[in-house]
Amino acid sequence: MFDPGPAAEVAYTAAKDGRWTLRFVRDLRHPPERVWRMLTEPEALARWAPYTADRPLERTGPAVLSMIDGETPHPLPAEILAVxxxxLLEYTWGEDRLRWELEPSGDATRLTLWHTLADRDFVPKVAAGWHQCVRVMQLDLDGTPHPPVRGQGALAYGWAELEESYRKTLDL
Incomplete structure (x- = not known):
């Protein structure tokens, strides 16, 4: 049984370029250095993220992040912009832009993701997807790993209910 955990703190704003930016915040009981490895190391990303990486995300420059849905990877170009x-880790992923900020809080981390995307209607969908993925990351960090929840498989783990909840929270 997959426990999705509590809702994340979310908000969204209009971006300067006419797109939309989701702000997704989760507190993790682990220091920033451990969370950082989950965000940058390909082996760690493969355990929780909706994509795999062709290289460590620890230096700026081009990369390929392959979205995973079932057994089929869908490669998307990425550009690591800030490390x-x-x-702080910031990169493009296809047409989207992701900015991960890690703020230490004692031995814990406040993780904030700023995800900029084109379609406002996708904001609660993206929030639901990140909710599931970050929950899997959290379980991995806690030493109780769960297989990745991504692609069409996410529907079996309460994605639709999460999407509806975030749609209401975001008033969309």
Whole structure:
């Protein structure tokens, strides 16, 4: 049984370029250095993220992030724009832009994701997807790993209910 955990703190705003930015915040009981590795190391990303990486995301420059749905990877070009370990990682993923900020809080981390995308209607969908993925990351960090929840398989783990909940929270 997959426990999705509590709702994340979310909000969205209009981006300067006419797109939309989701702000997704989750508190993790682990130091930024451990969370950083989950965000940058290909082996760690494969355990929780909706994509795999062709290289460590620890330096700027081009990369390929392959979205996973079932057994089929869908490669998307990425550009790593900013790397400030263990506090900031920013990159493009296809047409989207992701900015991960890690703020230390004692031995814990406040993880904030800023995900900029084109379609406002996708904001609650993206929030639901990140909710599931970050929950899997959290379980992995806690030492109780769960297989990745991504692609069409996410529907079996309460994605539709999460999407509806975030749609209401975001008033969309």
């Amino acid at each position: 400030r370990p263990p506090r």
